[in-house]
Amino acid sequence: MRILEGKTLSAEILAALPARAEAVRAALGRPPSLAIVNYYENSPSAVYVKRKIAACAKAGIAVKLFAPDPAEGYAAFKALLARLGADPAYDAIMIERPLPDGFETLETWDAVPAAKDVDGLSTMNMGRLFVSKKFSEIEKSGFFTPCTALAVVRLLKFHKIDPAGLNIAVAGRSAIVGRPLAQMLTALDATVTVCHTRTKDIAAVFRAADLVITAVGKAKWLKKELLPPGMTVIDVGTNFDENGKMCGDADFEDLQQTAAAVSPVPGGVGPVTLACLLEATMKAAELAARAAPAETKKGGIILT
Numbered sequence: 001m002r003i004l005e006g007k008t009l010s011a012e013i014l015a016a017l018p019a020r021a022e023a024v025r026a027a028l029g030r031p032p033s034l035a036i037v038n039y040y041e042n043s044p045s046a047v048y049v050k051r052k053i054a055a056c057a058k059a060g061i062a063v064k065l066f067a068p069d070p071a072e073g074y075a076a077f078k079a080l081l082a083r084l085g086a087d088p089a090y091d092a093i094m095i096e097r098p099l100p101d102g103f104e105t106l107e108t109w110d111a112v113p114a115a116k117d118v119d120g121l122s123t124m125n126m127g128r129l130f131v132s133k134k135f136s137e138i139e140k141s142g143f144f145t146p147c148t149a150l151a152v153v154r155l156l157k158f159h160k161i162d163p164a165g166l167n168i169a170v171a172g173r174s175a176i177v178g179r180p181l182a183q184m185l186t187a188l189d190a191t192v193t194v195c196h197t198r199t200k201d202i203a204a205v206f207r208a209a210d211l212v213i214t215a216v217g218k219a220k221w222l223k224k225e226l227l228p229p230g231m232t233v234i235d236v237g238t239n240f241d242e243n244g245k246m247c248g249d250a251d252f253e254d255l256q257q258t259a260a261a262v263s264p265v266p267g268g269v270g271p272v273t274l275a276c277l278l279e280a281t282m283k284a285a286e287l288a289a290r291a292a293p294a295e296t297k298k299g300g301i302i303l304t
Contacts, residue, residue: 002261004234006151009158010271014059017282021060024285028292032285033062034118034278035084037077038096039070047238047246049096052274059278061285064090070100077103081111088292091285092118094277097176115287118280120144121176129180135187142287144280149181151272152213152234153188155263161211161232163190169205171195171222171249172215177236181213202226214249222250224258232261236269 024032034056038049049065056063066084068077077099084093093116097104106123114124120143128143135153138145156163163185170185172178173196182192193209195202203226206212214222215236222233237249248265255262263269 001256001259004155004159004232004261004263004268006155006158006263006268006270006272009155010275013154013272013275013279014055017059017061017278020282020286024282024289025060027289028285030089031060031062032092032282033064033090034092034094034281035064035066035090036094036096037066037068037080037084039068039099040096041067043096043098046096048270048274052094052277055274055278056281059282061278061281074100074103077108078111081108085111085113085116088288090116091288092116092281094119095121114143116284118144118147118277118284119176120146120180126175126180130183132183132187135184138184138187144284145184146176146180147276147280148177148215148236148269148273149184151269151276152177152181152236153184154276155234155269155272159261163188163211166190166210167208168192168211168213169195169209170213170215171202172217172236174215177215181215206231216249218249219247220249220251220254222255224251224254227255227259229258230260231258233259234263234269235265237265238270239265 021032036049038046040046053063068080084090093112109121110123112122114122117125120126125143129145132138168185168190170178170182170192173194178194182194185192193205195205206226207228211232213234217237217239219239219241233250235248235250239247241247246266250262252262252264
């Protein structure tokens with residue numbers, strides 16, 4: 001079975017960032033900057049927060065972690081986003097999920113200015129994604145796309161898997177992965193079926209597919225009996241098994257017997273997602289540098 005690892009691609013993306021960070025510093029008098037908002041210290045996504053902070057340091061990106069108390073309520077959360085959005089010391093804002101109950105709303109995502117919305121969840125960024133017919137339009141644009149969805153596309157390209165003409169099944173219809181990923185793959189000329197909890201016969205959909213991508217957030221649910229032999233699987237899930245060990249949606253050991261290729265968890269989509277986030281942060285900083293008034297450039301703005 002072929003292992004579709006993402007660490008090599010991630011390293012390639014990250015290697016290009018320090019030089020770009022120096023150019024931003026020269027233009028603005030400060031490094032590119034990222035604000036991370038994370039409510040739950042022990043969530044699966046929080047595992048990557050420490051890695052993001054460490055990777056930012058290597059790339060020359062200043063980062064500050066905000067850990068609000070859920071008891072402060074939604075109004076305090078919105079006030080924090082408004083403050084970060086208006087503060088020129090921050091080029092990018094990343095909101096880690098999950099959020100407290102009732103916080104994941106359209107109002108939340110639109111509270112982040114589109115120019116700082118590096119995970120592409122605002123209606124402005126998402127809308128531009130969904131009106132893009134070809135992937136080249138997405139690549140050449142100035143807007144942001146969900147980092148995890150973009151990471152899947154880049155991982156496929158890195159391993160020379162061309163989506164054009166393929167029948168691809170995407171399990172999961174979230175706004176952060178499933179639906180934007182389906183749009184990206186369609187823009188790459190794939191025929192995409194999005195599966196979800198109400199799909200009547202998901203195994204039949206998988207049998208008709210050339211490639212399966214799972215992003216449902218359920219540990220090891222994808223077993224070999226759901227797939228035809230020789231399937232390629234991209235696993236986007238980040239979960240913990242009964243022993244507290246990180247795992248994906250796919251039962252990796254089970255699929256080894258029949259699958260042609262599988263992306264591992266950890267070490268597959270995750271590292272590429274991190275690299276795409278840092279690259280998007282750099283892009284946001286570069287856009288800010290170009291848009292900044294002349295008197296603020298090289299002005300020694302201090303990140304607080």
